[in-house]
Amino acid sequence: MSAAAEAAASPPGVLRAPLVVEFPFTRSLGPVQSAFLTGLRERVVLGVRTTAGQVMVPPVEYDPVTAEEIRELVQVATTGTVTTWAWNDHPRPNQPLDSPFAWALVRLDGADTALLHALDAPGPDAVRTGMRVRIRWAAQRTGAITDIACFEPHEGPADPQGAPHDGAFAEPVTGIVAEARLDYTYSPGRAQTAYINALSERRTVGERCPSCHKVYVPPRGACPTCGVATTDRVEVGPAGTVTTYCVVNIKARNLDIEVPYVYAHIALDGADLALHGRIGGIPYDQVRMGLRVEPVWTEGGRYPDHYRPTGEPDADYDAYKELI
Numbered sequence: 001m002s003a004a005a006e007a008a009a010s011p012p013g014v015l016r017a018p019l020v021v022e023f024p025f026t027r028s029l030g031p032v033q034s035a036f037l038t039g040l041r042e043r044v045v046l047g048v049r050t051t052a053g054q055v056m057v058p059p060v061e062y063d064p065v066t067a068e069e070i071r072e073l074v075q076v077a078t079t080g081t082v083t084t085w086a087w088n089d090h091p092r093p094n095q096p097l098d099s100p101f102a103w104a105l106v107r108l109d110g111a112d113t114a115l116l117h118a119l120d121a122p123g124p125d126a127v128r129t130g131m132r133v134r135i136r137w138a139a140q141r142t143g144a145i146t147d148i149a150c151f152e153p154h155e156g157p158a159d160p161q162g163a164p165h166d167g168a169f170a171e172p173v174t175g176i177v178a179e180a181r182l183d184y185t186y187s188p189g190r191a192q193t194a195y196i197n198a199l200s201e202r203r204t205v206g207e208r209c210p211s212c213h214k215v216y217v218p219p220r221g222a223c224p225t226c227g228v229a230t231t232d233r234v235e236v237g238p239a240g241t242v243t244t245y246c247v248v249n250i251k252a253r254n255l256d257i258e259v260p261y262v263y264a265h266i267a268l269d270g271a272d273l274a275l276h277g278r279i280g281g282i283p284y285d286q287v288r289m290g291l292r293v294e295p296v297w298t299e300g301g302r303y304p305d306h307y308r309p310t311g312e313p314d315a316d317y318d319a320y321k322e323l324i
């Protein structure tokens with residue numbers, strides 16, 4: 001980014017920081033994907049035959065045309081042909097190769113569809129559509145797409161292909177954890193910068209729409225209804241009302257909170273938009289709509305750790321029904 005663009009992206013006083021959104025996605029595989037990934041562990045590439053007789057690699061569980069379940073596995077070659085590609089000059093962390101490489105669609109011999117993977121080549125001049133390539137296997141294989149380390153140029157004959165395969169392997173892989181990770185440089189903008197700075201003083205500041213007079217917390221800088229900028233800062237809370245909630249029964253990795261617990265929408269007093277937070281200090285099955293709560297801060301915390309009951313009588317439904 002140029003210095004000018006950098007300045008435009010971060011006006012003076014507006015916060016800017018790295019933001020990583022990361023979650024592990026755990027999925028079971030089913031018979032076709034299980035055979036495919038277990039096969040990779042054993043250096044065997046399996047496709048699936050569609051109702052019309054095409055061989056799809058990577059395989060899918062349902063025919064893309066008829067939607068019928070398909071199970072007929074076919075072993076294809078580890079050699080193939082590049083059908084299209086793009087050069088990646090700046091590999092990012094955790095990509096298949098550390099040095100520049102091509103992302104390529106490779107139609108393996110015996111397959112009718114192409115598989116996306118990395119192609120190790122000295123430069124873009126060494127890559128062309130139609131070039132012959134071969135799988136380079138990873139030294140350590142676990143039953144994952146990364147068992148294919150990458151493709152590499154190949155001059156020799158094609159591998160044998162097309163043999164039916166029953167998909168049976170010892171110790172099949174039945175589930176995978178796919179790590180999803182997005183790296184951002186995030187600037188919250190003028191309105192949320194003020195909101196975050198106020199939180200550092202344990203105050204909650206929203207912004208009022210000059211047209212409809214709603215107070216948005218957290219503020220987004222504009223009223224989504226009226227389409228005008230919100231400039232009038234308003235301190236709200238600290239107490240508020242639970243407008244709706246859910247009971248969380250699944251423990252998240254890296255989150256040291258015992259389940260079950262309650263996560264709620266909370267309309268702070270004076271706000272016309274509910275924010276969300278965890279409810280503590282009360283058994284999870286006693287949390288209710290209308291419960292009056294207040295923030296609980298921890299030492300050094302930049303936002304409330306959770307909200308706890310204030311002990312006041314519950315709010316009337318009419319007082320918060322527009323904020324659910």
Ligand SMILES: [Zn+2]
Pocket residue numbers: 209210211212213214223224225226227
């Ligand atoms: Zn408005």
